[in-house]
Amino acid sequence: GAGVSQTPSNKVTEKGKYVELRCDPISGHTALYWYRQSLGQGPEFLIYFQGTGAADDSGLPNDRFFAVRPEGSVSTLKIQRTERGDSAVYLCASSLQGMTGELFFGEGSRLTVL
Amino acid sequence: AQKVTQAQTEISVVEKEDVTLDCVYETRDTTYYLFWYKQPPSGELVFLIRRNSFDEQNEISGRYSWNFQKSTSSFNFTITASQVVDSAVYFCALRLIQGAQKLVFGQGTRLTINP
Numbered sequence: 001g002a003g004v005s006q007t008p009s010n011k012v013t014e015k016g017k018y019v020e021l022r023c024d025p026i027s028g029h030t031a032l033y034w035y036r037q038s039l040g041q042g043p044e045f046l047i048y049f050q051g052t053g054a055a056d057d058s059g060l061p062n063d064r065f066f067a068v069r070p071e072g073s074v075s076t077l078k079i080q081r082t083e084r085g086d087s088a089v090y091l092c093a094s095s096l097q098g099m100t101g102e103l104f105f106g107e108g109s110r111l112t113v114l
Numbered sequence: 115a116q117k118v119t120q121a122q123t124e125i126s127v128v129e130k131e132d133v134t135l136d137c138v139y140e141t142r143d144t145t146y147y148l149f150w151y152k153q154p155p156s157g158e159l160v161f162l163i164r165r166n167s168f169d170e171q172n173e174i175s176g177r178y179s180w181n182f183q184k185s186t187s188s189f190n191f192t193i194t195a196s197q198v199v200d201s202a203v204y205f206c207a208l209r210l211i212q213g214a215q216k217l218v219f220g221q222g223t224r225l226t227i228n229p
Contacts, residue, residue, distance in 0.1 A: 042120075091159070
């Protein structure tokens with residue numbers, strides 16, 4: 001597709017369960033970002049990939065959160081032992097390597113932990 | 115560390131009024147980009163503008179204009195003759211040119227344009 005695609009658009013799970021959120025970036029974009037947006041807040045940085053490697057994972061809140069991008073395209077954000085506080089919209093964005101800053105965002109995956 | 119502050123949580127105006135959204139930023143770096151994004155109800159963040167720290171020229175694009183002032187670390191956004199379709203949450207963001215590649219966002223301003 002032409003834009004950043006995220007699936008699922010909505011996910012409801014129970015506390016303690018494992019969740020995977022998928023991001024398919026714009027074709028050719030080597031940089032990929034995950035952000036988390038809580039209600040009424042601005043997006044909060046989680047992790048940034050350049051190609052297959054995580055160039056900056058300083059925003060991951062704890063070791064329950066993990067993300068991969070094995071082939072340098074699609075990325076999966078994985079959350080183990082979910083907690084109610086993990087409920088948020090998880091946004092993915094991509095950009096061209098060397099691009100002067102513009103990120104293209106997907107519509108997000110809304111996660112609700114009951 | 116970088117910080118972006120949008121002090122206005124919510125603004126409500128009547129259609130055709132002009133409205134200014136404030137943005138103040140903090141960084142020790144001298145080279146950076148500043149951005150504005152619009153987030154309509156669909157949730158997707160839509161890029162509006164990017165300015166770099168070397169260029170303080172104000173910019174106008176149709177009904178939108180941006181006032182960048184390094185002296186006050188501000189990057190304000192004005193919508194002239196507002197329309198109902200302008201209703202959205204607007205985010206200001208900062209990204210360093212060297213070093214950390216992440217965008218740091220403000221808290222956002224929810225703008226409601228009433229008919």
